Each structure stands twice: as structure tokens, then as C-alpha cells.
Amino acid sequence: MGTTLVDAVRAFAPPLPFTVAFSGGADSTALLLACAERWPGQVQAVHIHHGLQAAADDFVHHCEAFCAGLQVPLQVLRVHAQPAPGESPEDAARKARYKAFSALAQVDPAQVAIKTIVLAQHADDQVETLLLALSRGAGLPGLASMPAHWERGGIRFYRPLLGVRADHIRAWLDQRGVAYIVDPTNADQRFTRNRIRAQLLPVLEAAFPQFRETFGRSAAHAAQAQTLLREVAVQDLQSVGCPPAIAGLQALSLPRQANLLRHWFSSVHQTTPSTAQLHELQRQIAACTTRGQKIHIKLGAGFAVRRGQWLDWYNPKALDTVSAAPPDLS
Structure with a gap:
């Protein structure tokens, strides 16, 4: 069955106030709505305008209207996310996002909320990340997939939905009649993640119904082992x-x-x-x-x-x- 969105947010204990990274898609819409309802007045949102799609401005307008309805402050950051030669569009966009988060914290260091950023990746995203790592022959850092919590550049990042299925998130929104953006590039199977989502996950679902939970546990075991290896490396580096x-x-x-x-x-x-x-x-x-x-x-x-x-x-x-x-x- 997995964790429900409501249970995941209820179990989440972030420092207040905080910022939700809000794309306008189903996952970040559900996360922002659930967090704003649980911590009214303590949540703001940030939307990254990648400039990669003709509809990017429409995405901004949707996010602005949604946040206005929730009475949640929204910042829109425009980034340059064109991939370098040999770089995937997904990697370029991810790097641009984190660079923007870091720049935001440096520009306005007095704003406490931007020191904690909450992301909406879920259980299906974690499985996709693990399968990508396996396809590349990754070691433990790759097999550990996405951490639930980490720090970078003085910012604390959280992923409270890693135990929640994607279809459960959409069902929760549909039950409440909440509209969200459907990014047309998510159906483009030229991107590896989209092929995994469209072709592999349904097969895994049929063969191993609990694969999200079991794959998630494997990623957690890899993360624990990698932590131990890092501790050994620190000691060895001090020695040599x-x-x-x-x-x-x-x-x-x-x-x-x-x-x-x-x-x-x-x-x-x-x-x-x-x-x-x-x-x-x-x-x-x-x-x-x-x-x-x-x-x-x-x-x-x-x-x-x-x-x-x-x-x-x-x-x-x-x-x-x-x-x-x-x-x-x-």
C-alpha cells in the first residue's frame, strides 16, 4: 500500500518557516497544498522558470494564481538551463535549479524560509533514480539514490514524499478537484526517465507489486553502507x-x-x-x-x-x- 501523502506530511517535521520548490505539476502541487494547510503562514514557494518550453510563461501564470489562492508567497527565478554538449537536458535543468536555490539564499540571507527547501520527489522518482544508477553501473553513491535530507551551500533540503506513490498523489489531488500542470515533455520517451516510467514501471508493478517499498529499502541500505565507507575514508585520509x-x-x-x-x-x-x-x-x-x-x-x-x-x-x-x-x- 505504501505511505499516504497525508501520513508523509504529518510525519514531516521541518524547521519553520520553509520554502517548497513548486513547478506546478501534480507532485509539487500536492506537497505545497498539504504543507500550507498544515503550517499556515509558515510556507512560501519558489518556481524555477527554465525557459526551455514555449509554455514556460503559462506555467508561471498558473503557479502565481495557485499560490495567490493559498495566500502563499511565491518567488519566480529565471535560469539558463540549456544543456552543454554531451549533457542531458534533465541534468542541465537540475544543476540550474540548485544554482538558483544557492543564489537565492546568498542574495537574501536574512530570509529564514529559503534556508530550508522542500522538494516533491516521490517513490516512483526514487525507483527511476535507482534503475538509472543500475543501468550506468553505479557504485554505492548512485545506488543510494536520492537522500531524504541533506545540506548544500548552507541550505537544508528535504524530500518528505519518497515513500508515496505517484498515482496516490494524483488521486489525492483529483479527489479534491485541484488542477495542476501536465508537462508535455513527461510523455517524451526520448528521455530515459520517461521510458522507465512508461515501459518498466508497469512491468515491475505486475511482477513485484511492492517494488517501490523494496527498492526504496535497497536504496536506504546502500546509503547506510556509503555513510560507513565515507567515515572509513575520512579516517584513512587523516592517516595518510x-x-x-x-x-x-x-x-x-x-x-x-x-x-x-x-x-x-x-x-x-x-x-x-x-x-x-x-x-x-x-x-x-x-x-x-x-x-x-x-x-x-x-x-x-x-x-x-x-x-x-x-x-x-x-x-x-x-x-x-x-x-x-x-x-x-x-
Whole structure:
């Protein structure tokens, strides 16, 4: 059966006041309505105008009218969400949204509500995210899918509906006669998520009726395991140093070494190596048995290099060509 929308909102205990990310679609409409009814006067909304559709202005007008009826303040943020070469439209839009949220908090830091943003992703979205991760051969961070709560750039984000089915959300709105936007791109099966939604979820529903709950538990188990691995990586990085000493890396088992390296690249350099890049880097680390053995490998957005007894990483595009010396590859 799963969690109902009403139960999910009742169990939600956010800091007040807060902001709901409001697209005007069914999911965010239900979330905003339920939250505004439970915490009157404590909720505001923000709508991101991506500028990717001819109907985007109509979406804004709908959201403005809906929020006016609820007496919920609404801010409309216009973003540039055109995808870069090789980037999916979904990824570009997501990045633009989070950049806008961060900018909003920096522009008006005195506004308490924008320090907490509530998002409307639900159980079906979580399943789609997990299936996408599996299709890409993702590790634990990907299999953990979407967290229910996290912080980024001084903003607390919440997803209280991750246990609620999409069809239950729409049924709740239909019972109340609430109108919402139906985004025409949601039916476009050129997008992978839409193909999963249209083709895979009905098959899973027929074969495994409880798949939303069981997949959600698997994602939660992956998230718990990833938390433990992160704690181990933090301890190992403290032990080998930052940047890490090559001898210290060599003393670790290969899985533990890989775990530390992923954490170091992500937390310190904000880059992520591919599996092939990480394997090659580990091979080169193992080969460092003499002082003259070099390390130089393309990794993420830059290069991993050996600097004396330590491993380092640099991004040539970020170097100040006027004041920065060339990297020491010795």
C-alpha cells in the first residue's frame, strides 16, 4: 500500500518557516497544498522558470494564481538551463535549479524560509533514480539514490514524499478537484526517465507489486553502507595525509585505497574519476617503487600527478597562467 501523502506530511517535521520548490505539476502541487494547510503562514514557494518550453510563461501564470489562492508567497527565478554538449537536458535543468536555490539564499540571507527547501520527489522518482544508477553501473553513491535530507551551500533540503506513490498523489489531488500542470515533455520517451516510467514501471508493478517499498529499502541500505565507507575514508585520509602520501596509499588494500581516493577527489577537488581512470591510477601508484617513477593520468576534470612522496591533482583550466608555476611531475 505504501505511505499516504497525508501520513508523509504529518510525519514531516521541518524547521519553520520553509520554502517548497513548486513547478506546478501534480507532485509539487500536492506537497505545497498539504504543507500550507498544515503550517499556515509558515510556507512560501519558489518556481524555477527554465525557459526551455514555449509554455514556460503559462506555467508561471498558473503557479502565481495557485499560490495567490493559498495566500502563499511565491518567488519566480529565471535560469539558463540549456544543456552543454554531451549533457542531458534533465541534468542541465537540475544543476540550474540548485544554482538558483544557492543564489537565492546568498542574495537574501536574512530570509529564514529559503534556508530550508522542500522538494516533491516521490517513490516512483526514487525507483527511476535507482534503475538509472543500475543501468550506468553505479557504485554505492548512485545506488543510494536520492537522500531524504541533506545540506548544500548552507541550505537544508528535504524530500518528505519518497515513500508515496505517484498515482496516490494524483488521486489525492483529483479527489479534491485541484488542477495542476501536465508537462508535455513527461510523455517524451526520448528521455530515459520517461521510458522507465512508461515501459518498466508497469512491468515491475505486475511482477513485484511492492517494488517501490523494496527498492526504496535497497536504496536506504546502500546509503547506510556509503555513510560507513565515507567515515572509513575520512579516517584513512587523516592517516595518510592530505594530499595523501604514496607510501601510505600503498599500505592500504586496493578496495580501501579506492575508497579513500574517491573520497579525496570528491571532497577536496570536487571531481569524480571513472572506474577505468581509478584502476589506472591505482596501477601507477603500485608501480611507484623508486623515486623516479612518475604518475600522470587524466582523471575527472584534471590530472592526477606525483609530487615527490605525495599524490596530487590539478585542473589546468583553473591554474592562474600568470602566477602559477607548471605542475611539478617529479
